[in-house]
Amino acid sequence: xxxxxxxxxxxxxxxxxxxxxxxxxxxxxxxxxxxxxxxxxxxxxxxxxxxxxxxxxxxxxxxxxxxxxxxxxxxxxxxxxxxxxxxxxxxxxxxxxxxxxxxxxxxxxxxxxxxxxxxxxxxxxxxxxxxxxxxxxxxxxxxxxxxxxxxxxxxxxxxxxxxxxxxxxxxxxxxxxxxxxxxxxxxxxxxxxxxxxxxxxxx
Amino acid sequence: xxxxxxxxxxxxxxxxxxxxxxxxxxxxxxxxxxxxxxxxxxxxxxxxxxxxxxxxxxxxxxxxxxxxxxxxxxxxxxxxxxxxxxxxxxxxxxxxxxxxxxxxxxxxxxxxxxxxxxxxxxxxxxxxxxxxxxxxxxxxxxxxxxxxxxxxxxxxxxxxxxxxxxxxxxxxxxxxxxxxxxxxxxxxxxxxxxxxxxxxxxx
Amino acid sequence: xxxxxxxxxxxxxxxxxxxxxxxxxxxxxxxxxxxxxxxxxxxxxxxxxxxxxxxxxxxxxxxxxxxxxxxxxxxxxxxxxxxxxxxxxxxxxxxxxxxxxxxxxxxxxxxxxxxxxxxxxxxxxxxxxxxxxxxxxxxxxxxxxxxxxxxxxxxxxxxxxxxxxxxxxxxxxxxxxxxxxxxxxxxxxxxxxxxxxxxxxxx
Amino acid sequence: xxxxxxxxxxxxxxxxxxxxxxxxxxxxxxxxxxxxxxxxxxxxxxxxxxxxxxxxxxxxxxxxxxxxxxxxxxxxxxxxxxxxxxxxxxxxxxxxxxxxxxxxxxxxxxxxxxxxxxxxxxxxxxxxxxxxxxxxxxxxxxxxxxxxxxxxxxxxxxxxxxxxxxxxxxxxxxxxxxxxxxxxxxxxxxxxxxxxxxxxxxx
DNA sequence: AATGAATGAGGATTCATTCAT
DNA sequence: CATGAATGAATCCTCATTCAT
Numbered sequence: 052x053x054x055x056x057x058x059x060x061x062x063x064x065x066x067x068x069x070x071x072x073x074x075x076x077x078x079x080x081x082x083x084x085x086x087x088x089x090x091x092x093x094x095x096x097x098x099x100x101x102x103x104x105x106x107x108x109x110x111x112x113x114x115x116x117x118x119x120x121x122x123x124x125x126x127x128x129x130x131x132x133x134x135x136x137x138x139x140x141x142x143x144x145x146x147x148x149x150x151x152x153x154x155x156x157x158x159x160x161x162x163x164x165x166x167x168x169x170x171x172x173x174x175x176x177x178x179x180x181x182x183x184x185x186x187x188x189x190x191x192x193x194x195x196x197x198x199x200x201x202x203x204x205x206x207x208x209x210x211x212x213x214x215x216x217x218x219x220x221x222x223x224x225x226x227x228x229x230x231x232x233x234x235x236x237x238x239x240x241x242x243x244x245x246x247x248x249x250x251x252x253x254x
Numbered sequence: 255x256x257x258x259x260x261x262x263x264x265x266x267x268x269x270x271x272x273x274x275x276x277x278x279x280x281x282x283x284x285x286x287x288x289x290x291x292x293x294x295x296x297x298x299x300x301x302x303x304x305x306x307x308x309x310x311x312x313x314x315x316x317x318x319x320x321x322x323x324x325x326x327x328x329x330x331x332x333x334x335x336x337x338x339x340x341x342x343x344x345x346x347x348x349x350x351x352x353x354x355x356x357x358x359x360x361x362x363x364x365x366x367x368x369x370x371x372x373x374x375x376x377x378x379x380x381x382x383x384x385x386x387x388x389x390x391x392x393x394x395x396x397x398x399x400x401x402x403x404x405x406x407x408x409x410x411x412x413x414x415x416x417x418x419x420x421x422x423x424x425x426x427x428x429x430x431x432x433x434x435x436x437x438x439x440x441x442x443x444x445x446x447x448x449x450x451x452x453x454x455x456x457x
Numbered sequence: 458x459x460x461x462x463x464x465x466x467x468x469x470x471x472x473x474x475x476x477x478x479x480x481x482x483x484x485x486x487x488x489x490x491x492x493x494x495x496x497x498x499x500x501x502x503x504x505x506x507x508x509x510x511x512x513x514x515x516x517x518x519x520x521x522x523x524x525x526x527x528x529x530x531x532x533x534x535x536x537x538x539x540x541x542x543x544x545x546x547x548x549x550x551x552x553x554x555x556x557x558x559x560x561x562x563x564x565x566x567x568x569x570x571x572x573x574x575x576x577x578x579x580x581x582x583x584x585x586x587x588x589x590x591x592x593x594x595x596x597x598x599x600x601x602x603x604x605x606x607x608x609x610x611x612x613x614x615x616x617x618x619x620x621x622x623x624x625x626x627x628x629x630x631x632x633x634x635x636x637x638x639x640x641x642x643x644x645x646x647x648x649x650x651x652x653x654x655x656x657x658x659x660x
Numbered sequence: 661x662x663x664x665x666x667x668x669x670x671x672x673x674x675x676x677x678x679x680x681x682x683x684x685x686x687x688x689x690x691x692x693x694x695x696x697x698x699x700x701x702x703x704x705x706x707x708x709x710x711x712x713x714x715x716x717x718x719x720x721x722x723x724x725x726x727x728x729x730x731x732x733x734x735x736x737x738x739x740x741x742x743x744x745x746x747x748x749x750x751x752x753x754x755x756x757x758x759x760x761x762x763x764x765x766x767x768x769x770x771x772x773x774x775x776x777x778x779x780x781x782x783x784x785x786x787x788x789x790x791x792x793x794x795x796x797x798x799x800x801x802x803x804x805x806x807x808x809x810x811x812x813x814x815x816x817x818x819x820x821x822x823x824x825x826x827x828x829x830x831x832x833x834x835x836x837x838x839x840x841x842x843x844x845x846x847x848x849x850x851x852x853x854x855x856x857x858x859x860x861x862x863x
Numbered sequence: 864a865a866t867g868a869a870t871g872a873g874g875a876t877t878c879a880t881t882c883a884t
Numbered sequence: 885c886a887t888g889a890a891t892g893a894a895t896c897c898t899c900a901t902t903c904a905t
Contacts, residue, residue: 079370082367087879088880098888099879101886101887103880163369164285167282167367168284205456205457215426217455220423247419254409269868302897303872306896312895469864505900507864570774572835573688573769602861614852649821652817653825657856657857658822698873707890709889712876712877
């Protein structure tokens with residue numbers, strides 16, 4: 052699909068990626084408002100004006116970036132469900148999540164910082180779109196939970212709650228990993244997270 | 255303690271609170287950068303200039319606000335440990351947390367949004383101070399975990415991990431509660447949260 | 458004249474003086490614009506509001522201050538002319554000037570800094586007044602010069618030029634004295650100044 | 661030297677000059693503080709924002725302006741000393757000074773107004789730099805005086821005093837020329853100034 | 864009279880966006 | 885297409901002045 056591109060198109064695409072990658076770093080460091088287009092341009096090694104040939108405006112850069120990643124994260128879920136046993140799915144889901152955040156820690160930072168700004172009612176079309184995908188992503192995890200409950204693998208609790216709890220644990224470990232300097236590998240936490248989520252803290 | 259104030263002093267204190275309260279709403283809605291001093295002033299029903307007789311600058315408003323709340327949240331923890339059985343402590347901690355966030359949802363939004371900006375290395379003195387208190391707060395929860403482990407009430411896992419997991423679950427429920435419109439009471443989630451944290455999801 | 462004051466009036470007058478004295482220091486340090494009413498009030502150990510019971514506004518403080526001093530400086534000249542020989546007059550004038558500036562160095566700084574702002578055409582009534590007095594002061598010195606020329610004591614040059622030159626020398630010595638820290642006495646310069654003015658630099 | 665510029669660079673340079681020129685007028689009229697960036701921009705026929713692509717801030721405009729001129733004034737002195745007889749040097753110095761001030765009367769006004777603010781101890785690096793050049797300029801004049809004394813052309817007085825006196829006379833004539841409307845040529849004063857400085861006022 | 868909190872106009876500065884080259 | 889200078893709206897902050905107490 053992404054084949055059959057002229058050289059020109061390939062360059063454009065690569066440039067776009069370079070800009071998004073620079074933007075990701077800056078947005079993660081400073082947040083949407085404190086980040087400046089100048090800074091993004093500089094980090095991307097483009098002129099400020101060039102950014103405007105690739106993107107409509109600052110917000111477009113931001114949302115393009117986030118939508119991309121949200122989709123990738125969603126794909127991750129989809130590659131899972133398949134034919135596996137629900138329990139195995141959950142284990143893989145946890146590992147996949149931690150891997151994804153380890154490889155996309157800027158994205159994680161952006162999301163946790165800006166999520167507030169994307170509450171229902173947001174007018175902007177792109178933002179609504181973003182919200183839709185967030186929720187659809189949560190639904191996917193919920194689906195997994197529901198399947199596991201039906202199989203008798205998980206307690207019969209509201210799937211929504213189970214999804215919230217799991218995502219909460221994952222996010223919390225990720226946040227702390229980033230905060231403390233992220234030297235070690237976040238994926239190594241998979242087992243603790245899995246154990247805590249499935250078996251709880253009680254002795 | 256806070257007695258023996260002249261009428262004037264009482265007014266000043268009340269005004270200060272009013273400003274902080276307005277600021278809390280605005281900062282929660284928009285984040286530190288997108289919030290404008292004008293808007294805070296308007297919401298507080300003061301002139302722009304008045305804010306500057308109460309606070310040094312925008313950041314001072316922000317940090318005063320957050321430091322206040324962090325301290326209150328910390329006090330909450332301290333009222334706990336006492337003579338209770340560790341297990342009971344944890345239950346109460348969960349309930350107290352949810353209650354606190356229910357009553358301070360703006361604070362919750364602020365914290366989750368801006369935490370990134372408070373990474374170690376931050377130069378500003380007040381910000382360093384804030385970080386110190388965040389960490390000290392986490393340590394308190396860890397302490398509780400450790401006590402429960404020693405009692406044989408919790409699994410013998412790194413207390414730090416247990417604290418991270420618990421806080422993650424609480425935050426995640428809070429975030430979702432806020433996101434979905436926060437009609438019902440967040441405290442009602444206490445039991446689910448406790449159950450999930452202690453017994454895990456597995457059937 | 459300034460007798461027969463009630464105690465109250467005496468206090469008012471003293472307060473007024475105190476404010477002007479504080480203002481003098483601040484205006485000398487920072488200039489009219491950079492000086493703030495707050496700072497003057499603080500230095501005078503009055504509340505900001507109090508200043509406004511003594512003076513109409515910031516400019517009023519400034520001009521009251523300057524007019525006062527200009528008048529004193531003018532009086533100085535008048536005490537001179539009298540019955541003395543012109544040459545003696547000039548010597549005394551020089552000494553008197555240096556003494557006056559030594560004792561009023563803040564005033565000197567203010568005048569040299571703000572004189573530009575008082576060009577002809579200035580609308581403000583008080584400022585016009587100030588300009589009038591400046592010029593009348595120059596005229597006095599010119600008068601002395603003229604008398605000395607008529608007596609055959611000074612070269613037959615335009616008295617205006619002689620006055621300008623003399624004042625220039627005096628100001629320049631004063632400025633340098635202030636600039637270098639004004640440790641020694643400025644009056645000690647009287648003889649050099651007199652010699653230079655009267656006999657010139659040539660060997 | 662200042663060749664080999666692209667057209668763009670030439671435009672930039674010209675714009676910079678235009679801004680400095682506008683600033684010179686405004687600063688001369690009102691002083692550093694009372695001058696507004698808006699006004700400078702308007703006079704230069706640029707937008708406010710444009711000034712900030714050429715200069716870091718208002719102070720940078722001011723100091724760039726002044727440093728430029730101080731250097732030019734200093735160059736003037738250097739072109740002098742050379743092989744000439746000291747007496748001739750002094751005559752030329754006087755004429756050159758008056759010419760320079762005639763052509764740079766805004767600069768003269770700025771300097772006399774703001775010199776106070778540049779006392780030793782000023783923290784700012786650029787301001788220190790400015791002070792250094794002022795003093796170095798005075799030293800140059802002193803040097804000339806010393807040479808003339810050594811030649812037996814001038815009275816054996818402290819060269820510093822001679823320099824102060826000469827500069828004082830020049831400044832005073834310049835100030836009066838500006839004050840009275842500067843219709844005639846200031847350079848015409850050269851002979852009076854020279855005569856007064858060298859031969860003094862005494863008949 | 865004295866106080867100092869409140870006001871709000873005004874000013875420096877930043878930055879997303881546009882556009883001539 | 886790319887550039888980066890120019891724009892001007894938006895924002896933080898200051899400070900002279902007023903006024904209720």
